[in-house]
Amino acid sequence: MSKSMDELMELVDKMPDEPAKPGEFLLPELMAIAVAHEVRDDDIVFAGTGLPMVGIMTANMLNAPHALLIYESGICDGKTMHVPMSVCDQRAANMSSSLGGLVDTFGYYLQQGYVTLGFLGGAAIDQYGGVNVTSIGDYFNPSHRFTGSGGNSDIGTMASRTAFIILQEKRRFLERNDYTTTPGWWCWDHKTREWKPKKEVWKNTPFANCGPDAVVTNMGVYQFDENGIIYLATNHPGVSVAQVQENCGFKLNVERLSGETKAPTYKELFVLREFVDPELIFLPQKMEYPPAIKSIIES
């Protein structure tokens, strides 16, 4: 492709808004776009490194151009030209409104109550949306140790709503976590040692109604019911409900399934590949463009 970035920019609005067909996109692309669809135009978003960051950047370029992106090292409203490899990358600070530090992002923005959407990763999740990014097995003698909270537990409890992106496997979708890094809608009250709804544990704090809102996996998109229990909202194209259930460690509610996850549109695919991660840091080697996109680029 010999077109300049400015020329490619002109083409964005010429790309069709219709969904790409099966086989025209890759799973990580579908997931990144599913993340983007969770972002609203008036959101203040606090996201972690990886696919969450790729997804919210895409949203910022398309469906949520006024969403304000916070990166935890101190960045307010970064407008990226090149995908950051870290939340402290100078690329994320590009054209930002102001720069500060962690006291700004976790104190002034998050604990103050400005953040409306947290987008985070996780190693394992329970049926109430509680996330473990710390350890498997006994905490002091773990069979597996993950990286630990980072900002996950703070963001996941103080953002009005939180979405997680998690690899779905039976051992990662659990009735209860071995270790809860970020509590979901039900959690331990460590003072009374009772298992309770989060709303009671957090009673009277400004954050009692904040919590998990959506989960994006490699198999589907999930939401939470009135009792704070996860249910399958959409299954990804090509993945059956039975396969989703097979890769879940508890009996999953599929009664509220509303259909298949929307495939990325041609416009979304074009923006994701050309403007969000053209360096292929997060996304795998890209496949050839489908005729619907190719014909516009070549015309």
Place this chain on the structure above:
Amino acid sequence: MPRALRQRKQVEIISLDEAVKKYVRDSQICAFSGFTGFNRNPFAFAWEMVRQGKKDLHIMDRHGSCCTWLLNSVGAMSVFETNWMGWGEMAGKLDVNLDRQYKAGKIILEDYAHGATAMRFLAGAIGAPFIPYHAPLGSDLYNPDYDALGRAGKRDGSHPKIAKKKFLQMEDPFFGEGEVILLPAARPDLAILHVAQAGEKGTARWRGVGTIDKEIAFAADKVILVCEELIPEAELRRSPENNQIPFFTVDAIVVQPWGAFPSSVPFYYDYDAPFMRTMDAASRKEDDLKKWLDEWVFGPKSWEDLVEKLGTKRLLDLKADSVTGYSTRMMRGKKPAPRMTMPLSVARSGY
């Protein structure tokens, strides 16, 4: 014993080698500047600590970095109060060296979270003994059974810098806003900050994110600046609003260009993701790690010698663009960076 009042400091300009000899003691509590392995890691300093065989260190940091990766590679850390055992994000997530040390029972890990650590350093910086924070109730981070330093018998009050509890949960007595967590101040013995510019009196400046570096500088007893450039103090005072560190807090300055490699110093040089990937790969096998350490840590005669070994091509590729503050010549992924003049989001929708 009450915390001693601080004394105004007189800065000294010394070499890397002298600074490590004079200021670092075994078993000391240290904090490093920057963010993960990517931004302003005082790596040259940690490198010299390893070369001089410093050990049994207690590190307080929001996460791992190139510095902690290196210290763990030789087992120089005995306590790590942290939030994130990773160090390189997309270039090396979990610190394999640390994982090995932890599973062998050679290091105590005290888990906190980013917000909590920021607040602990803020308390340390403003001289408060503790700080209330809406730290996540219901998280096992605030499960009283999971106090690693307490379990190791280190919270008996005998160490003036180790709090008697990991945290304390209490009801807000003032506004009735539910339960809050009180967090003990972080009070390191020594803070090492990599900055872009320092004046000869100690005033310092960086560009890009601040992470918790100013808080670390005020929370620590001793402060060492490693700088890219030593410039006239008068020059920094022409625009004091751009300075972050006031001179009277600084004990020593080390002038060490490229001293944050392989992390970045915005507007000076970018991070070296391929180099970080080779570090991560080396840490996966003990033989490879030994070879890597011999080649990159114990082999070079000096930091300058290491920079020379990196080669001109790499240094040119890493050199930051003076407008964006980063470089687009490094191959970070599988394809080169595109030539952009404006973010798509701004071009389409403004701010």
